[in-house]
Amino acid sequence: MTHAAHRVLWTVVALLLVALGGVVLAQSLGWLPGGDPSGVLLGTGLRRSWELATPWAPLAAAAAGLLAATSGLWLLLRELGGAGVGRRGTLVHPGRRGRTRLAAGALTRALERDLTGDPRIRRARVVLTGDPHRPDLWLRVEIVAGARTVGLREHVNVALRRYVDTADCRPAHLDVTALVDAGQA
Amino acid sequence: MRTANRLATLLLAVVLLVGGVLLAVAAGAAAAGRPALLVDVAGWAAPLGETRWDDWPVRAAAIGAVLLGLGLLVAELRRWRPQRLDVGDGWHLHRRRLERRLTVAAASVPGVRRARVRIRGHGAQWRPRVVVTGDPASRDEVEFAVRQELHRLAAPRPGPIEVWLPSGRRAA
Numbered sequence: 577m578t579h580a581a582h583r584v585l586w587t588v589v590a591l592l593l594v595a596l597g598g599v600v601l602a603q604s605l606g607w608l609p610g611g612d613p614s615g616v617l618l619g620t621g622l623r624r625s626w627e628l629a630t631p632w633a634p635l636a637a638a639a640a641g642l643l644a645a646t647s648g649l650w651l652l653l654r655e656l657g658g659a660g661v662g663r664r665g666t667l668v669h670p671g672r673r674g675r676t677r678l679a680a681g682a683l684t685r686a687l688e689r690d691l692t693g694d695p696r697i698r699r700a701r702v703v704l705t706g707d708p709h710r711p712d713l714w715l716r717v718e719i720v721a722g723a724r725t726v727g728l729r730e731h732v733n734v735a736l737r738r739y740v741d742t743a744d745c746r747p748a749h750l751d752v753t754a755l756v757d758a759g760q761a
Numbered sequence: 762m763r764t765a766n767r768l769a770t771l772l773l774a775v776v777l778l779v780g781g782v783l784l785a786v787a788a789g790a791a792a793a794g795r796p797a798l799l800v801d802v803a804g805w806a807a808p809l810g811e812t813r814w815d816d817w818p819v820r821a822a823a824i825g826a827v828l829l830g831l832g833l834l835v836a837e838l839r840r841w842r843p844q845r846l847d848v849g850d851g852w853h854l855h856r857r858r859l860e861r862r863l864t865v866a867a868a869s870v871p872g873v874r875r876a877r878v879r880i881r882g883h884g885a886q887w888r889p890r891v892v893v894t895g896d897p898a899s900r901d902e903v904e905f906a907v908r909q910e911l912h913r914l915a916a917p918r919p920g921p922i923e924v925w926l927p928s929g930r931r932a933a
Contacts, residue, residue, distance in 0.1 A: 582766035590833035597826030618809035637788035645781025651774035725915040758861035
C-alpha cells in the first residue's frame with residue numbers, strides 16, 4: 577500500500593472514531609432527541625428482537641464477521657505482499673478493443689543490471705509504467721558512501737540512452753531517487 | 762509517521778481478521794442453535810445489559826474514542842516532512858539518508874564532538890540546519906564541510922548554511 581493509501585485509511589478510521597465517540601457521548605449526556613441516558617446499552621427490547629429474528633440475525637452477524645475477516649486478510653496481503661508483484665510496473669498499450677498490459681519485469685531487470693555496472697551504485701530498482709513507446713521511468717539507486725553524484729548522473733544518462741536505443745522507446749518522464757550511504761565522507 | 766501508519770495498518774488487519782473469524786464462528790454456532798465454541802457470547806453480553814449510557818466507563822470510552830480520533834486526524838492531515846528532496850533534472854535525494862551523510866561530514870570536523878543535521882523545507886526549497894556540540898571556533902569549518910558534501914552530491918545550496926552551537930553545551 578502507498579503512503580497516500582495509508583493516510584486515507586487512517587483518516588477514515590479517525591473520522592469513524594470521532595463520529596462513534598461523539599454519538600455515544602451525546603447519548604450518554606442526553607443530548608440526542610428521544611434518547612434515554614438512564615437506559616442500558618443492551619436493552620431487553622434489543623435482546624428480544626435478536627431472539628425473534630433468530631436464525632437470520634445470527635446469520636447476518638456471521639456474514640458481517642466473514643466480511644470483516646476478508647477485509648483483514650486483504651489488508652494483510654496488501655501490506656505483506658507489496659514487495660513482490662506490481663513493483664516492476666506495467667506498460668499499457670491502448671487498442672481498439674481494450675488495452676494490452678505488459679509486465680515490465682524483463683525490461684527493468686536489464687536496465688537495473690546496466691545501472692549496477694558502476695561500482696558506485698550498490699543497488700538499483702526500476703519501475704516502468706505508462707505507454708510502451710513513451711514510458712514513465714522511476715529509478716531508485718543506492719549510492720555507496722563517498723561517491724560523487726555528478727559523474728553518476730552521466731552514468732545513469734548513458735545507461736538510459738542504451739536502454740532507449742535497445743527498447744526503441746522515448747521516456748516521457750524520468751524520476752530518480754538517490755539514496756546515499758552515510759559512511760565516512 | 763509512515764512506519765507508524767504501516768504498523769498500525771498491520772495491527773488493524775490482524776484485529777479485523779481474528780475478530781471477524783471469532784464473530785463468524787460464534788454467530789454461526791448461535792444460528793445453528795449450538796453452544797458457543799470459542800467465545801462465551803452470553804457471558805460477554807451480560808454486563809452490557811446492566812451498564813447504563815450515563816455510567817462513567819461509557820463516557821470515558823466515548824471521550825477516549827473522540828480524542829483518539831482527533832489525534833489521528835491531526836497526525837494524518839498535517840503536512841509531513843518530505844521523504845525526498847528535489848535536486849533538479851528529475852533527480853531527488855532521500856532526505857534521511859542525506860541527513861545522515863551530512864551528519865557524518867559535520868562530525869568529521871576536528872573539534873566537533875557531536876553533530877546533528879536536519880533538513881528543512883519542501884520541494885526544491887530546502888536547506889540543512891546543523892546542530893553541533895564542540896569548539897565554537899569550528900563553525901566555519903562545519904559549514905564548509907557540509908557545503909563541500911552537498912557539492913559532491915551535486916546538490917549545492919545557495920545562501921548560508923545554518924550552523925547552530927547551543928551555548929550551554931559548548932566545549933571548554
